[in-house]
Amino acid sequence: MTATGKWIEHWDPEDETFWRETGEKVARRNLLFSVLSEHIGFSIWTLWSVLVLFMGPEYGLTPADKFLLTSMVTLVGAVVRVPYTFAVAIFGGRNWTIVSASLLLIPTIAAFVVMKPGTSFDTFLWIGLLAGIGGGNFASSMTNINAFFPLRKKGWALGLNAGGGNIGVPVIQLIALAIIGASGGPRVLLGIYIPLILIAATLAALFMDNLTSVKNDTGAAKDAARDWHTWIMAFLYIGTFGSFIGYAFAFGQVLQVQFGRTPLQAAYLTFIGPLLGSLIRPVGGWLADRYGGAKITLWNFVAMAAATAILVVASMQKSLPLFVTVFIVLFVLSGLGNGSTYKMIPGIFQTKALAKGLTGDEAAAYGRRLSGASMGLIGAVGALGGVGINLAFRQSFLSYGSGTGAFVTFLAFYGLCFAVTWAVYLRRPTAQAQAKASASETKPQLSYAEV
Structure with missing residues (x-):
């Protein structure tokens, strides 16, 4: 490893000797401080899901106003993921972590x-x-960390990075619970986070690194955007992460509007689902490393559909215990699916590299380049699912006075995600198709069952 200042000029994590002697220590250090910055970022992003709980009748906002507010916050978070992905290639992972943390x-x-x-x-x-x-x-954190770890470790590393970030959602909800319970106001919550942001930016400056191999490769994003797998995985990520972030914003409001919970009663419940969903995300990545991301993702969508069907029943019967229990299960499943879908991304592009006839370092570089670039696009589109969920709840409450209509829509969408996962990544070609491909192709055939 050759380092100049905070720039590392030679980085080869696929070389087991390099990884064992120097690479792993450096990668883990960058992962740690990347998680911290991303964690604070998630907390600030989901800040308004908590602030609306403080906003009683004296604020003059209707439930529809609050759902619209959280929808727009989610929308901005989705859109900025695209330039944030480019920023890593332009400025370097460490440098952009400092800037992005400070902007909070x-x-x-x-x-x-x-x-x-x-x-x-x-x-x-x-x-x-x-x-x-x-x-x-x-987006910038995932793109950066993806470049630090070898393919065999990406599921775990990306799952841990994302899970540590996702857990910023329940943490800010827990802090809000403590403040509401102590009869404190929303400014206390905001005052706690200002010094935490400064700490995260400072630690990134002191302990993180930039990789020269990632810098100035903005063309990778264009190549990733042209690949149809980027958009298929973005669609699937709507079903997993879009569900996680959308439910995180909406859960407390649904409890207040549909079940008449007070802000304190809602706050006691809202943090549990995002907490478990965040903690399980690395497990989803680990399972994907072991059994294949496509397989885990497929059956996860089956489970999400089943949980949503039960939520429809609970919503219609106005059963709060069943509703809360199954909603928490749905959070856990969304977190599991987050880990497995993100593990699929580097595996897909590595498989394509091998199918192109690339081998060794060349294949690994191709896979890292496109998977890192595609993650920002996938993350951006996936986060739009959170916008859709909040808008669906808003319309459902306006039309029916409950969230039942929204849950029926989500159930249909999970069924579609299952079908796409099976058709694109797990469906075995027929004998006739295999024979035709063998006669016309000299390159290796693409199989994504193990990605």
Whole structure:
């Protein structure tokens, strides 16, 4: 490993000797501080899912206003993931982690200033939109960490990186629970996070590294955008991460609007699902490493559909214990699927490299380049699922007075995700198709069953 300042010029994690002697230690250090920054980013992104619990009748907002507010925050978080992915290639992973962490001060301080009764809904909406930048930290962090780890470790590393970030959702909800329980106000919550943001940016500056092999390869994103697998995986990620972040924003509001829970009662329950869903994400990556991401993802969508069907029943019967229990199960399944779908991405592009006839370092470089670039696009589109979930809940409550209509829509979508996963990555070609391919192709045939 050759290092110049905070830039590492030679990085070859697929070389087992290099990995054992120097690479693993450096990769784990960067992973640790990347997780910290991404964790704070997730907390700020989902800040308004917590702040709306503080906003009682004196704020003058309807349930529809609150769902619209959280939808727009989610939308910004999805959109900024694309430029945040490019930023790693332009500025370097360490450098961008410092900048992206520091930018979180803007929405946090702005919310601190305006968070009081009498502030207009439009003001809350604009300040909420600023919080969306926290959603971008995930994309840059995943792209950066993907480059540090060898293919055989990516499922675990990416799962841990994402899970550590995702856990920022329940952490901010737990802190909010403590503040509400102590009769504190939302400004106390915001005041806690301002110094934490400064700490994350400082630690990134002191202990993280840039990789020269990643810098200035913005063309990789264009190549990834042209590959249809990028968009298929983005669709599947809507079903997993889109569900996770959408439910994280909406769960507390559903409990308040449909089941009449007070802010404190809702806060006691909202953190459990995101917490378990975050903790299980590395397990999803580990299972994908061992059994194949496509297989885990397929059966995970079956389980998500089954859980959603039970939620429809619980919603219709207005059974709070069943509703909360199954909603938490759905959070866990979304976290599991997050890990397995992200593990599929490097495996797919590595398989394509081998099918192109590439071998060794050349194949590994091809896979790292496209998988890293595609992660930002996939993460951005996947996060749009959170927008769809909040808008679906908003419309369902406006039309039917409950979330039942939204859950029926989610059930149909999970069925579609199952069908796409099977058709693209697990369906075995017929004997006739195999014979035709063998006669016309000299390159190895692509099989994604083990990705």
